[in-house]
């Protein structure tokens with residue numbers, strides 16, 4: 001087995017703590033098309049997962065339904081998305097299932113919205129008294145995570161990408177930042 005086959009085999013392996021099938025919608029890789037279009041274009045080739053240097057992408061298992069089986073999702077609860085320069089996962093996708101929007105001008109495209117990140121103020125130690133700033137130092141998006149009055153972390157939903165780097169950096173054992181899929185519109189068909 002050559003290196004590419006090894007990497008592809010590793011991508012196919014589902015992490016133990018991958019999101020449960022159908023429990024909530026899965027989180028797609030950066031710049032995934034809307035779910036119906038994504039499912040039409042994605043061949044499940046695994047190239048995005050193979051290209052991901054952080055092993056953040058895994059293939060959905062058979063229990064996800066025949067349309068979704070083998071298509072890529074992110075396992076943000078154990079591996080955050082590093083929002084890599086040049087988006088190697090997107091660059092590897094030859095079908096256009098992952099595609100950075102082309103605005104037709106020189107403006108940088110908007111950052112992708114991967115998931116919803118929320119602070120649990122009952123678990124965050126900065127809300128309970130002691131100082132902490134671990135999450136803020138980890139956030140790669142200017143302004144997405146700021147400290148209210150210099151003390152308590154607050155996430156701005158409009159700027160946050162849901163990359164989960166702040167959750168990964170959170171120092172308490174039961175993480176004080178939750179990451180949940182952004183549930184799409186009622187028009188999004190359930191893969192089955």
Ligand code: SF4
Pocket residue numbers: 029030051052053054055056057080081082083084087088089090
């Ligand atoms: S941006 Fe980087 S870390 Fe995130 S899924 Fe793509 S390749 Fe992986």
Ligand code: SF4
Pocket residue numbers: 041042043044045046047048049071072092093094095096097098
């Ligand atoms: S590279 Fe594109 S077509 Fe292949 S599995 Fe990833 S998203 Fe699907």
Ligand code: SF4
Pocket residue numbers: 117138139140141144145155159160161162163164165166167
């Ligand atoms: S607040 Fe957390 S999830 Fe949101 S962009 Fe910053 S590090 Fe990523």
